[in-house]
Amino acid sequence: MVAEYQTLLKPTSRSRRLQANLVVILATVATLIALVPLVAVASYVISQGAGVINLDFLTQDPPGDLSATGGGIRNAITGTLEMAGVATLIAAPIGILVAIFNTEVGGRIGAASRFIIDVLAALPSIVVGIFVYALVVVAQGHFSGFAGSLALAIIMLPVIVVSTEEMFRLLPRPISEGARALGFTRWRTYLSVFIPTALSGIFTGLLLAVSRAVGETAPLIFTSLGNNFFSTDMNEPMQALPLLIYRNALNSAFPAARDRAMGAALTLVAIVLAFNLLGRWLVSRRRLARNPGR
């Protein structure tokens, strides 16, 4: 090691400086390359979709025939929001309880539970769709918005658990000790101290989970299936934005289908970004609050 470092003691030569600059150039170029598709996708979806979106497009349902012009994507917007909403209602309380369990329980049982959440996070979303199909759709005998919500909830669950656990772990120790000194039981501590203190962090995890679930297509193919009319009945097949984009894109030879896919894609990206950026904004605000000196 010493001999190796001695070579460094030589005055910086031109070639070594050149090498150092080369890393900077390569890294910059690689980052720019990675950002080209992001800019390309964003500008394409905006330029193609913006002209399609108007009040009628957002408030009318699509025609039964993909190739027909007119109509809108109302049923897909309401379906996406309804299924994501129900998925959040399922996944949020369960996720927070599992996070508490994982924080409180050590040993082999805690490790097993954490491992299963890790596995769940790693499952391809299409496999989650198959799971729900095999358990719910086959048993019920038909596709349903509820099955779609359940699939989305399973996709959201590990995101919520991991981010909530992280929040509990980051809480300063004096808070926990203070609660104990006041004679709080554990559940009181969570209910009155931990959860309120970590609330913005938990909420951030929720928003990021929703932004991921809203963009999922594959699991819905097996669960909510999609349809062409307006329906809010969770027991019936339900349309969603990603499903509508997928089916119209595959028929993009028809100008009407292509336009509909573009308008829906811009709407979907806007919804995903809204949840995503809101979540990030909360994170950055929380960081500032914790380090008020900066």
Next chain:
Amino acid sequence: MVRRRLRDGDLPFRVLALVVTAATLAVISLMMFDSVQTAWPIFQQFGIIGFVTGQEWSPAFTVYGAWPFLYGTLVTSAIALAIAVPISILIALLVTEILPPRLSQPVAIVVDLLAAVPSVVWGLWGLLVLLPIIRPFEHDVASGLGRVIPFLGGPTPGPSYFAAGLIVAMMIIPIVAAVTREVFAATPRLQREAVQALGGTRWDVVQRVVLPLGRTGIVAAVLLGLGRAIGETIAVTMVVGNNPLVGGSIFSPGYTLASVIANEFNEATETLHPEALIALGVVLLALAIAVNGAGLMVRRRFERSAGRGR
């Protein structure tokens, strides 16, 4: 004691957390079991090995083999990793080693935004924009290099393993870059400064400290990226060509495990066809658990060694 804890609400609270966690795990296990059970007739008829290595997929004749799809998943994922890993490592270097903190945060956030684009939107763009752009490139490579290396040969109809790999690369760059970034950021400051004190350049720090100490962490990042790549569905379905045969070239149209399930499921009416597709899902599940399990284990090992200060 028990009565006191009951009155405090501590015991019911613990029981509630336990029951909810156990129920969640039970439901997941039940779903896994149900899926394997639904696919069981396929494994029974063709054998597990026979199904996985089966070359032919023709629902009309009730012949089901998974190999063309497994092959497609492996080839597209390999192409995606070959493109994404070097780029991701360089992005992580830029963010942790080169840019000042004021700039590195925004760059990291913008790279993360790649992950916010929904799969179906990548697919839409890939189908209508990327395919027409890369087709001349595919043609040039196939008619040049392709004459020497069959794996790069023609014909080049457009949708292909390569197109799918390229799209998946864009989708996994934010994941691989994010994990690699954490790995590089965990490099002990002392060793970094030691090289700098000896007059080392930035390249010396990267080459002698950051990369060697981060090797395990980079492997974990690659495995987690691979885990994501094999499960990518909709975007791949839209650009891979949907051809249930093993393609001889990376420019051949093909299929992957996830994309054949998504594409054929709603029209699966032949005998055992839905069961065969679910069996493909079970193969995908096993692959995903193996790859991600390895990734998690390697990552834990890296975190432990980083925690000890090495």
